Amino acid sequence: MDAFFASVEQKTNPKLRGKPIAVIGSGGRTVITTRSYEARKYGVKTGMNIYEARKACPHIIFVVGNNEKYTHTCKGLQKIYLQFTPDAEVYSIDEAFLDVTTTCHLFGGPEAIGNSIKAEIKNRFGITCTVGIAPNILLAKLASDIAKPDGLKWIKPEEIKSVLEDLPLKELWGIGSGLTGKLEALGIRTCGELGRASVSLLRNKFGIIGEHLNAMGMGLCNRPLYVHEEDPKSIGHSMTFPRDLSGRREIEAEILKLSEMVGRRARKYGFIGRRVSLTVRYPDFETFSRQATLYDYTNHTHEIYTNATSILNSIRLKDSVRLLGVCLSCLIKDCNQMLLFEDRRKEKALLQAMDSVNDKYGDFNLMWASYLKQLTPPRVISPAWRPSGVKNVDVK
DNA sequence: TCTGGGGTCCTAGGACCC
DNA sequence: TCTGGGGTCCTAGGACCC
Numbered sequence: 001m002d003a004f005f006a007s008v009e010q011k012t013n014p015k016l017r018g019k020p021i022a023v024i025g026s027g028g029r030t031v032i033t034t035r036s037y038e039a040r041k042y043g044v045k046t047g048m049n050i051y052e053a054r055k056a057c058p059h060i061i062f063v064v065g066n067n068e069k070y071t072h073t074c075k076g077l078q079k080i081y082l083q084f085t086p087d088a089e090v091y092s093i094d095e096a097f098l099d100v101t102t103t104c105h106l107f108g109g110p111e112a113i114g115n116s117i118k119a120e121i122k123n124r125f126g127i128t129c130t131v132g133i134a135p136n137i138l139l140a141k142l143a144s145d146i147a148k149p150d151g152l153k154w155i156k157p158e159e160i161k162s163v164l165e166d167l168p169l170k171e172l173w174g175i176g177s178g179l180t181g182k183l184e185a186l187g188i189r190t191c192g193e194l195g196r197a198s199v200s201l202l203r204n205k206f207g208i209i210g211e212h213l214n215a216m217g218m219g220l221c222n223r224p225l226y227v228h229e230e231d232p233k234s235i236g237h238s239m240t241f242p243r244d245l246s247g248r249r250e251i252e253a254e255i256l257k258l259s260e261m262v263g264r265r266a267r268k269y270g271f272i273g274r275r276v277s278l279t280v281r282y283p284d285f286e287t288f289s290r291q292a293t294l295y296d297y298t299n300h301t302h303e304i305y306t307n308a309t310s311i312l313n314s315i316r317l318k319d320s321v322r323l324l325g326v327c328l329s330c331l332i333k334d335c336n337q338m339l340l341f342e343d344r345r346k347e348k349a350l351l352q353a354m355d356s357v358n359d360k361y362g363d364f365n366l367m368w369a370s371y372l373k374q375l376t377p378p379r380v381i382s383p384a385w386r387p388s389g390v391k392n393v394d395v396k
Numbered sequence: 397t398c399t400g401g402g403g404t405c406c407t408a409g410g411a412c413c414c
Numbered sequence: 415t416c417t418g419g420g421g422t423c424c425t426a427g428g429a430c431c432c
Binding site: 024025027028029030031032033047048049050051052054055207208209232233234235236237238239240285323325327 | 397398399400401402403404405406407
């Protein structure tokens with residue numbers, strides 16, 4: 001999709017059309033998640049805070065995001081993709097990869113499919129998208145980046161070389177600012193140069209990634225599509241608070257809240273994990289995380305909380321804290337091993353009862369008493385949201 | 397005036413084991 | 415007189431993505 005959240009807002013509110021707008025989260029410490037093409041002209045970028053954005057574009061209109069609108073649209077888009085191929089990977093809330101190798105002859109070829117999808121999305125949702133067609137997803141993604149907005153570009157095999165020859169490295173999916181800087185230090189500035197670079201030099205500098213980089217420079221990519229949802233490797237939540245936290249009790253209450261969000265999601269989708277991490281960010285933006293590996297797998301709020309706070313106790317905290325994060329990793333499917341222990345069976349029954357009450361009456365309706373006086377944090381949608389499974393992070 | 401939140405993958409060093 | 419080689423697991427940090 002082109003400027004997805006912003007386009008949806010402009011579609012539903014005609015007063016916003018043709019104007020520079022930016023979709024933000026609620027709360028003062030939010031950032032720009034999407035900006036309209038009108039705002040991009042002024043140099044407004046994703047990740048800017050509202051002061052920077054207003055400096056770049058004084059008449060910009062800020063719109064607090066409406067998560068339900070975007071997730072609803074995303075689910076509708078998925079249905080459109082599936083009309084053209086069963087092999088569709090919904091990569092993020094506004095992006096998908098479609099393998100039409102075996103179905104494109106049914107619809108008049110890949111370009112015809114691209115145009116049909118564009119027309120149907122415009123018709124049903126009133127927003128535009130850009131389609132990139134190529135032999136692999138690295139190049140398809142590049143094609144769509146080149147053709148944005150509201151475009152369609154097909155990179156055919158014989159065109160790959162000329163498209164890549166003078167292309168700056170950072171335009172490639174997978175090469176960010178860090179790698180760009182290191183490659184430039186080696187005298188490599190374009191994809192063409194990367195494709196001709198010495199593999200042994202790259203392997204020496206970058207390890208396994210080195211060979212991969214060389215292949216990318218030649219436009220090669222063999223990543224398959226993940227049509228079925230993969231099991232997650234970690235489940236985590238973090239929060240920047242409306243104001244910095246300073247009291248120990250306040251901090252622990254927020255860790256309990258995050259532990260409950262993590263545990264609840266793990267329980268909902270049947271995962272248990274044996275590593276708990278705590279992330280801390282101070283007001284000066286110094287950020288670090290510490291982890292602890294457990295003896296047993298768990299998804300119990302209280303065990304996650306206990307481990308996170310014992311990590312907290314091992315840190316000499318500075319005066320105040322801007323952000324806290326709790327993450328459960330080393331995940332496996334829960335096959336009810338935990339029922340072997342009588343006390344854990346009771347705990348599990350308690351959590352199940354709490355979860356079903358909260359399913360019915362809303363999150364945090366039934367909660368530990370120590371958690372009662374917490375701040376209400378702003379919620380910003382993550383663009384990494386997916387329409388199904390455990391990655392369908394609660395966005396209510 | 398101040399900088400979100402959800403992830404994955406890779407590396408390097410150290411502890412420990414046989 | 416001078417200390418191998420194979421492995422796993424754990425932790426912290428940094429790259430990348432949307």
